[in-house]
Amino acid sequence: MSNPSLLILPGDGIGPEVMAEVRKIIDWFGAKRGLAFDVSEDLVGGAAYDAHGTPLHDDTMARALAVDAVLLGAVGGPKYDNLDFSVKPERGLLRLRKEMDLFSNLRPAQCFDALADFSSLKKDVVAGLDIMIVRELTSGVYFGEPRGIFEEGNERVGVNTQRYTESEIARVAKSAFELAMRRGKKLCSMEKANVMESGILWREVVIEVGKDYPEVELSHMYADNGAMQLVRWPKQFDVIVTDNLFGDLLSDCAAMLTGSLGMLPSASLGAPMANGRPKALYEPVHGSAPDIAGQAKANPIACILSFAMALRYSFDQGAEAARLEAAIQQVLADGVRTADLMGPEGGVPVTTSGMGDAIVKAL
Amino acid sequence: MSNPSLLILPGDGIGPEVMAEVRKIIDWFGAKRGLAFDVSEDLVGGAAYDAHGTPLHDDTMARALAVDAVLLGAVGGPKYDNLDFSVKPERGLLRLRKEMDLFSNLRPAQCFDALADFSSLKKDVVAGLDIMIVRELTSGVYFGEPRGIFEEGNERVGVNTQRYTESEIARVAKSAFELAMRRGKKLCSMEKANVMESGILWREVVIEVGKDYPEVELSHMYADNGAMQLVRWPKQFDVIVTDNLFGDLLSDCAAMLTGSLGMLPSASLGAPMANGRPKALYEPVHGSAPDIAGQAKANPIACILSFAMALRYSFDQGAEAARLEAAIQQVLADGVRTADLMGPEGGVPVTTSGMGDAIVKAL
Ligand SMILES: CC(C)[C@H](C(=O)O)[C@@H](O)C(=O)O
Ligand SMILES: CC(C)[C@H](C(=O)O)[C@@H](O)C(=O)O
Numbered sequence: 001m002s003n004p005s006l007l008i009l010p011g012d013g014i015g016p017e018v019m020a021e022v023r024k025i026i027d028w029f030g031a032k033r034g035l036a037f038d039v040s041e042d043l044v045g046g047a048a049y050d051a052h053g054t055p056l057h058d059d060t061m062a063r064a065l066a067v068d069a070v071l072l073g074a075v076g077g078p079k080y081d082n083l084d085f086s087v088k089p090e091r092g093l094l095r096l097r098k099e100m101d102l103f104s105n106l107r108p109a110q111c112f113d114a115l116a117d118f119s120s121l122k123k124d125v126v127a128g129l130d131i132m133i134v135r136e137l138t139s140g141v142y143f144g145e146p147r148g149i150f151e152e153g154n155e156r157v158g159v160n161t162q163r164y165t166e167s168e169i170a171r172v173a174k175s176a177f178e179l180a181m182r183r184g185k186k187l188c189s190m191e192k193a194n195v196m197e198s199g200i201l202w203r204e205v206v207i208e209v210g211k212d213y214p215e216v217e218l219s220h221m222y223a224d225n226g227a228m229q230l231v232r233w234p235k236q237f238d239v240i241v242t243d244n245l246f247g248d249l250l251s252d253c254a255a256m257l258t259g260s261l262g263m264l265p266s267a268s269l270g271a272p273m274a275n276g277r278p279k280a281l282y283e284p285v286h287g288s289a290p291d292i293a294g295q296a297k298a299n300p301i302a303c304i305l306s307f308a309m310a311l312r313y314s315f316d317q318g319a320e321a322a323r324l325e326a327a328i329q330q331v332l333a334d335g336v337r338t339a340d341l342m343g344p345e346g347g348v349p350v351t352t353s354g355m356g357d358a359i360v361k362a363l
Numbered sequence: 364m365s366n367p368s369l370l371i372l373p374g375d376g377i378g379p380e381v382m383a384e385v386r387k388i389i390d391w392f393g394a395k396r397g398l399a400f401d402v403s404e405d406l407v408g409g410a411a412y413d414a415h416g417t418p419l420h421d422d423t424m425a426r427a428l429a430v431d432a433v434l435l436g437a438v439g440g441p442k443y444d445n446l447d448f449s450v451k452p453e454r455g456l457l458r459l460r461k462e463m464d465l466f467s468n469l470r471p472a473q474c475f476d477a478l479a480d481f482s483s484l485k486k487d488v489v490a491g492l493d494i495m496i497v498r499e500l501t502s503g504v505y506f507g508e509p510r511g512i513f514e515e516g517n518e519r520v521g522v523n524t525q526r527y528t529e530s531e532i533a534r535v536a537k538s539a540f541e542l543a544m545r546r547g548k549k550l551c552s553m554e555k556a557n558v559m560e561s562g563i564l565w566r567e568v569v570i571e572v573g574k575d576y577p578e579v580e581l582s583h584m585y586a587d588n589g590a591m592q593l594v595r596w597p598k599q600f601d602v603i604v605t606d607n608l609f610g611d612l613l614s615d616c617a618a619m620l621t622g623s624l625g626m627l628p629s630a631s632l633g634a635p636m637a638n639g640r641p642k643a644l645y646e647p648v649h650g651s652a653p654d655i656a657g658q659a660k661a662n663p664i665a666c667i668l669s670f671a672m673a674l675r676y677s678f679d680q681g682a683e684a685a686r687l688e689a690a691i692q693q694v695l696a697d698g699v700r701t702a703d704l705m706g707p708e709g710g711v712p713v714t715t716s717g718m719g720d721a722i723v724k725a726l
Contacts, residue, residue, distance in 0.1 A: 076557070090557045120488045120595055141504075141525060141559065148560050155529040158564030162504060162523040165515065192611070194439070194453045196504065197511050201521030227616040228624075231594065232483055248555070249612055253590040261591075 005067040006037045009044040013288025014298035015073025021300035021356030022307050045075030045089035055092030069314040070281040074288035100279045102268035104175040105137040109254035114332040119259030131237045134176040135247025139168045142244045162198050169205040176241035177213040184238035188219045190226040255285050262299035262340045265306035280314045282306035296351040299338040327362035368430040369400045372407040376651025377661035378436025384663035384719030385670050408438030408452035418455030432677040433644040437651035463642045465631035467538040468500040472617035477695040482622030494600045497539040498610025502531045505607045525561050532568040539604035540576040547601035551582045553589040618648050625662035625703045628669035643677045645669040659714040662701040690725035
């Protein structure tokens, strides 16, 4: 049997720097744990635009559809700010999500003990925090038609369409309930059913899907109250499920609560392929951080933890994922720190590659 | 000349309780400062539904359009959760906003010194915080057509439409720039121009309007990053301007940062009327709090501060507004505390009406 295949898309800004460290980890698992991958690499975002005039070449799209999992670094940067909407770096990422049909985006917001002091929130509010946001990723206002800027009378009007079918809601709800079953069996669904009909349908379908999961305690919250409650007492949540746009804001808010932004991975999952594995793309929650790109300052842990998620969700290697996560905990406990993790209590300062090396050593 | 007119709509839950305290304040200004108002009262939300089968009677709507300013308590409650969408309590509030054309919603997020410890955020992150969120209130996905739940093939689809014309964006941007001129001269506009065409138009128009305000330092942020930055270091902001839906989430997030939710007022302003005053509705940021309704526990300060905003924005009585605000600061400094403000360091416990009385006394 051939090795499972990985497509690596480092992208822009700090993407290539953090991805270089992930490759060290992949190599280690190949050499020491008999987990060899066929790894290929390609361009996405601004890097693809520079090379091909498009943020995602059709060949790259085809490769992404053919591999077992995609690892992505980050896209975007000020250099591309004035590009036409249709070729902005973000369009490359959105095309991957849409054409791979990655409807379920898992975004853990976890507070690492060694880093609880980094949060702007009080320590007791965030210490031990471990919630999972499931964001719908292939529909809603991100993709709904009609969209665009149109002439109307003697002025322009900007239009986007929020649009959810029952089946789109049902499949992401199902994935959130499944996840809740493997975690604390508590699921909170967030929408604006008091204002939006799409939110009413969302709530109805989530309740319907929930009938298959009687063990899961289901609750509903308006998304504005959700933003408040995340700030007030985030530990009230276990799994949260919400739509594409609310998920964008709420997951970023939740990520920032932890104070561990450079540490947070994400998984975007689709339907099972012929081999039983889900279509999948893994990427850090942080962006391309153009301000520190090229300075060996970036923290590669979020991207390395994204590979750990790949081990768990794509390759059924939960034990190996846990091994990698434990190595990272170890390195943090030893005080090894990239610049973003350097607090008043000091630590052992390392570069991006120093962090990668320390993790390989801990493994 | 006749007295200026106020329409009071106490609404549901704690609305009537906190509004009773506002009336004491209004009476005091009439008796002691020669600022008499013609006050009338009417129903909105669930209370209106119970009486008339609609969350806002046409007569009430007509009165709201005729007065100089409206003061609203809060709408909604579990009793009304299963009502049809078209008669939910919220529809009453949304109709007021839309028909009065209150396009500019001012939501201060201010941290009161005496209460900084109540925030879930670290004290240095929020102490002295004073930002103003200007939320567009009459358009966007709250009102865009088409909307509804439709049959499509053999399933249902929920649809809402995000829709902004140039002039809708321009008028709220203008009001935000005007406000920034009277404050710290810094304005941050938030949208998702990387994903939504309506966000692109939003950004373009804000930049265009900004040309008339060269003194104001204008910046732009994606709304997801905005949510993050509010949590990370809210003091980086002075005035924020954003659309209806983003404003809903971001202003609630900002309000919760302060730890002073029971303290935050809001003003919703429209175009000037024949008498030069803007169409205006004032209401607390907090909701109807059904869990504590009827227990004399509610904090009336947010609603009283909403009346202070009315003095400032509708009646050009900035000095009197400041007098009222100072009285509230005084009462807080004296340790007078409703239940929500009672921290570990104790204080003088009072009921809703005890707080109103203390403020009248301080005046
Ligand atoms: C880069 C951008 C298109 C993207 C989004 O809005 O989904 C990002 O903010 C995210 O959350 O992954
Ligand atoms: C009650 C509801 C309709 C309203 C809104 O969504 O605008 C509320 O959340 C608010 O922010 O004033």
